[in-house]
Amino acid sequence: MSKTVWLIPFFPLLGTLLNALFGRWIGRHAHWIAVPALGCSFLLSCAVFLKVWRGETFTGDLFPWIQAGAFTTAVTALVDPLSAVMLVAVTGVGFLIHLYSVGYMHGDSGYARYFAYLNLFVFSMVMLVLAGNFLVLYVFWEAVGLCSYLLIGFWYTRRSAADAGKKAFIVNRVGDTGFALGVMYLWVALGTLDYGAVFSRVGALSPATATVIALLLFLGACGKSAQLPLHVWLPDAMEGPTPVSALIHAATMVTAGVYMVARSHALFERSGVALDVVAWVGGITALFAATIGLAQTDIKRVLAYSTISQLGYMFVGVGVGAYAAGIFHLITHAFFKALLFLGAGSVIHALGGEQDLRKMGGLAPRMIPTTVTFLVGAAGLAGLPPFAGFFSKDEILASAYHRDQFWLWGLLLVGAFLTAVYIFRVVFLAFFGGPRMSKQIAQHVHESPLVMTFPLGALALLTAVAGVVGIPSAQGTAFARFLSPVLPLAEETGGHGALSAYALLILSVIVAVAGVLLAWLLYSSRPLSAEAIGRPRTWLHALVFNKYYVDELYGVLFVRPLLRIAGFCASAFDLGFVDGIVNGVGRLVVGWAGSMRRLQTGYVMNYALATLLGAVAIVGFFLSR
């Protein structure tokens, strides 16, 4: 298995190198390298998955890495059911998005550069999933952040894109710093960073130590998975090309945090408190982001906040101990969110780059495949049966309920209602009703080429059928049973809630359908003018429309004070004070020497006088003793 495993990251890395080094000559043929590279990775991932299905696992070192004294680490891979599932999802969704990009990025001047970055991203993500110790995990944790920086700022001549890339990197780095500290603390506490050794020795940690380490690691997860308070980079990340948003900022990279918490569940369980923090941060973020999603007018921003919100659901899942449920939602979300983003990309493509919902409408008859697949994605997100999102989201809700986390359950239920509202708001505003775009644009509306609609169809199919593996049974879902060697099966504790599993199921459906109906009532039951959409009318609407002013708050709290401190240090302190002292000493020496020079008058009389005075002083000193 060793060779197969290492070849999975090898192909995209090779693709990156070829397109980066020879992109000038490869130019518009770049996809002939990038897409097959990922195809190979996907097929190999499937092969590995089948082997894992048969019960094989794999651990192996590629080469020794950072070592000094007792600190030894290697580039290690670990393949078990959890990483196998992630591998297939990453390379599979990644492959479809590569394919889609061939159409979407056609004719872009940075075509080869785009595919080099995209391959690099998949390489990093594959390594992140394969990592067998915390250091390798951390390395690729940062590497996906780098790819995100490169791809968000892909259209670097746009100020906003370059700003967004930088913001993503720096906000991620704040989280990564916590993650790095957690990793180091872990090593100091246990003397190893290998998953196997760490998780088997976790009992040696005091709960307090485990809490500190787990929370530091979770800070990293908050950064990568865009949870409160580090969520601010993700909406801005929509400055990148849309397939990038689909791949990185929806389907794969942002799920790294959830994956990490699930992978380290032993550590989080040892702490206990840390798991509650994970669940509550997730729950609050889920509702928080859903409310913002209600009011946005940029189609990609709605989806971005939806991603933040859905990641919150996943964190509630792993936070209440329903790890498999969290991972299952991660996978189904990867399908339907990639689908939604690619669908949005298809719309944006058709409208010549327009992302504003106020200038859309009535696209359905002109873009039937896009409309149908987008509807499937929306149904998946809203949690309408029988689509995958219904099973995965409901499992998280049920897990919270059965563990007596009624408040969390309530948050998520309200969130589910809002989710259905905001996503069907997008559906009605974009595809139905009368067109609100200009005449010229309206004439050019066209369905995207097959290379773009095929991935839409494939993802729609996955969204429609993936729920099968999540159908609950007495022994948990099929998905959870597959993951049970890594993630313990959720115990059916039979909580104190009054509602049975079926009642919960029905409640979820009612909530989702109510959301859809409300969206229809507000946005499709009567004709809307472009001006009427998204214009804040109440203070509450303004608050949500402006994303609770978090960016402004951070500007006042962090960005501006930092610049002020920097400015003070650079001018007043460094040049004025420190250098002032240095130059002052210099002047003092010169000045002192100058005044001393006046003593050297050259008159023998003066010298004789000085000698005399000196002699008197010495004699006086000895006499006075």
Added chain:
Amino acid sequence: MMQHLLSVVTFLPALAAVVIALLPQGRAALVRWSAFLVAAATFGVSLLLYVRFDARRADYQFVEQVRWMPSYGISYHLGIDGISLLLVLLTTFLTALALLSSWRAVEVRVKEFAVSMLFLETGMLGVFVSLDLFLFYIFWEAMLIPMYLIIGVWGGPDRIYAAVKFILYTLTGSVLMLVAILALYFQHGGVTGTYTFDLPILARYVVPAGIQVWLFLAFALAFAIKVPMFPFHTWLPDAHVEAPTAGSVLLAGVLLKMGTYGFLRFCLPLFPTASLTFVPWIFLLALVGILYGAWVSMVQPDLKKLVAYSSVSHLGFVVLGLFTLTPQGIVGGIIQMVNHGLSTGALFLLVGILYERRHTRLIAEFGGLWQVIPAFSALFLIVSLSSLGLPGLNGFVGEFLILVGTFAWASRLPAAAPLAYVVPGLATLGMIFSAVYLLWMYQRVCFGEITTNANRGLADLTRREWAMLLPVLLFIVWIGVYPRPFTGMTEATAEALIAQVQSKVAVAAAGPTGR
């Protein structure tokens, strides 16, 4: 030749400099080529040191010892260990690149420039290979002269102020160090009866704790100025801004390392008790340096000043690592010295390339460069990422080991432990700020629209520029991906040093003096 390998490496440049000085005036091309080839040859010979170095041994290797002034206990004593090996290689490597970078940048007094550079190389190498305090001090001071000339003759408009400031600052520190060297000489001689400047002999002697404090402070001041540690750093930005590119590369790449090297080679083994006493203060200055250097970098309008202040921040990490007295901290510190030499050296080379084309280094003058010179921009990005410690590139390996070392140090403290974790915590903040100032700078230089018309016609990298940047890039990636060949060289020495310090501290604690 093999018995005298170190001498050959050290004096080859100086010998060649004498020959080049005798060349007729006006043969600029001949001078450039011969100087570069000599530097390249020196690098080639120094690679032999690497090949023949036994990484398992912790003691000095390639030792040469010749009686010089025996009546004063002075000898010509050379040798290298895991601490100095990589620094010697870094010096020979960067000197060759620096000469390559001045091909077009230095147009006047080409011969004198080449001679100065080669003498400088001998001086720098001498500092790293000397095992006799007297010899060391000679090299330490001798090296200042060519650097003073390089800044003062081939520098920018304010070069005289910068050169004088550089030399006065450094002299202030080294005069005190000279006093301390003499004090140590007499102290050791008085107690043991052997008057000697020989470092291995002196290192075995346990200086009384009361005296250690003063000697440590005198040495430490000299080194702190050289590093430079906050608040002794203000010579650095001026020197860098005025120095020609080649001068900046060697200044940042090698000269600053002499400070951190000094701490490791002299302060820790000679005055271990005092070193440990002052650890809190050194950490305080290092942390202030890390954060302060990053903040000041953030708002610099001049590219060179930005890189100069970033050195204050990076070298703060190195000092932090060395004084943790853990294998991770010391190995990380040594590797970080090399990394800083490579990354910051490369940054200065890149800034020099821009300066040669535009004759300005103001960030505001640039913008949108990726559209015009994509190859330059791509390399600039990789080097910036290496400088901000991105995993997979060299900077990460050093920074991470240093932070691990700091953590290990904190975890070993008995009582006040929770407070000690503030040290790695604050140092890690430096990683955030370095991302802020480097990415912000990069964005303003390479991203966005082209705002200045003069930038539209910029030429991308020439073959010579590729030739000097590619080798650096190779090491940046190599150390980042597979650091074993580099860290492995330093481990044995680092662990031996720690053992030496600990045993001497124990001896000093047991009795007032001892042998």
